[in-house]
Amino acid sequence: MDEQESDGVKRVSISTEKSLPIALLRARESVMGPIRSMLANAGVTEQQWRVLRVLDENTSMDPTEIAERSCLLLPSLTRILQTLGEKGYVDRSPHPTDGRRLRITITPSGRRFIASNMAESERIAARLESHLGKDKMELLLDLLNELDGLRL
Amino acid sequence: MDEQESDGVKRVSISTEKSLPIALLRARESVMGPIRSMLANAGVTEQQWRVLRVLDENTSMDPTEIAERSCLLLPSLTRILQTLGEKGYVDRSPHPTDGRRLRITITPSGRRFIASNMAESERIAARLESHLGKDKMELLLDLLNELDGLRL
DNA sequence: TCAATATAGTTAACTTGTTAACTTCATGGG
DNA sequence: CCCATGAAGTTAACAAGTTAACTATATTGA
Numbered sequence: 200m201d202e203q204e205s206d207g208v209k210r211v212s213i214s215t216e217k218s219l220p221i222a223l224l225r226a227r228e229s230v231m232g233p234i235r236s237m238l239a240n241a242g243v244t245e246q247q248w249r250v251l252r253v254l255d256e257n258t259s260m261d262p263t264e265i266a267e268r269s270c271l272l273l274p275s276l277t278r279i280l281q282t283l284g285e286k287g288y289v290d291r292s293p294h295p296t297d298g299r300r301l302r303i304t305i306t307p308s309g310r311r312f313i314a315s316n317m318a319e320s321e322r323i324a325a326r327l328e329s330h331l332g333k334d335k336m337e338l339l340l341d342l343l344n345e346l347d348g349l350r351l
Numbered sequence: 352m353d354e355q356e357s358d359g360v361k362r363v364s365i366s367t368e369k370s371l372p373i374a375l376l377r378a379r380e381s382v383m384g385p386i387r388s389m390l391a392n393a394g395v396t397e398q399q400w401r402v403l404r405v406l407d408e409n410t411s412m413d414p415t416e417i418a419e420r421s422c423l424l425l426p427s428l429t430r431i432l433q434t435l436g437e438k439g440y441v442d443r444s445p446h447p448t449d450g451r452r453l454r455i456t457i458t459p460s461g462r463r464f465i466a467s468n469m470a471e472s473e474r475i476a477a478r479l480e481s482h483l484g485k486d487k488m489e490l491l492l493d494l495l496n497e498l499d500g501l502r503l
Numbered sequence: 504t505c506a507a508t509a510t511a512g513t514t515a516a517c518t519t520g521t522t523a524a525c526t527t528c529a530t531g532g533g
Numbered sequence: 534c535c536c537a538t539g540a541a542g543t544t545a546a547c548a549a550g551t552t553a554a555c556t557a558t559a560t561t562g563a
Contacts, residue, residue: 227372230371263511269373270377274513274550278549282548299510299557300512327501331498351381425543426519427521451527451540
């Protein structure tokens, strides 16, 4: 119940319980718990893992594309690519025609890293889906995508 | 379609498109866009705003309670309370019986700050609900809460 | 052609996220 | 009573989020 409703006045204010941003945050925390453990063992952060996975799905990308697909801002990505380069998981080369751009590629070592951790990642995802139910999962993804598509 | 399905082999891997953590992240980004503009004008961060709103709903709390309700970790909250104290929005006093705890209270200035920005905050929330639809909004909140309740 | 403007990426400065170590106070059992 | 253990906060160190300024290259139009 809403603590501030004891005076009989219906509170219009959105108590933090019903706030969508906070609900999204909490839900994400719950989902990320097991994934974080897995990634901590593997020695990468959640964001580094996202970048590697996006790169693994594509042969070569420039930072702007990577940022878009892994949901990171460019300044963050600059630092992450720096770290991943030091770990030997990505290479960078100049763009053939546009001197402003870079071509980022995942190295064989990076692909091996993904391969050796993907099974566990998928086990975690499968366990989540089995707990929530396939139908609810799809419904949830649809709603989230719709939210993402809204132009506010 | 999935780029890696061209060989006819059904990919089991969860392309980042269908990843729940990323969908949650993207959805949150969309929702937060207008809120961030509002808060930037007001001169507080999203997290500072969350803390103030939680404090506004309760007369006095200790940091552990605040952290739980505003979905922050204690080390972050320590710094945020420091900042809010400097802004004059919160006060701290020792707990009457337990020497380890603190009592954090929102100041009148903090309440005025909330009051002068709550209307705009609610306009934004209302616009969101009108775009998505009340039914879908409730459905989404239910699903997110269920996700939060899962023990993985 | 060349100056104005736009794009890609980096750097900087500040705030927060995240984990671990640390300090102080409480509490329960010997 | 005293020590071991636990709980509440803080501090530290590093990674990432966020906005703005900046560099270098491209592109456009007069």
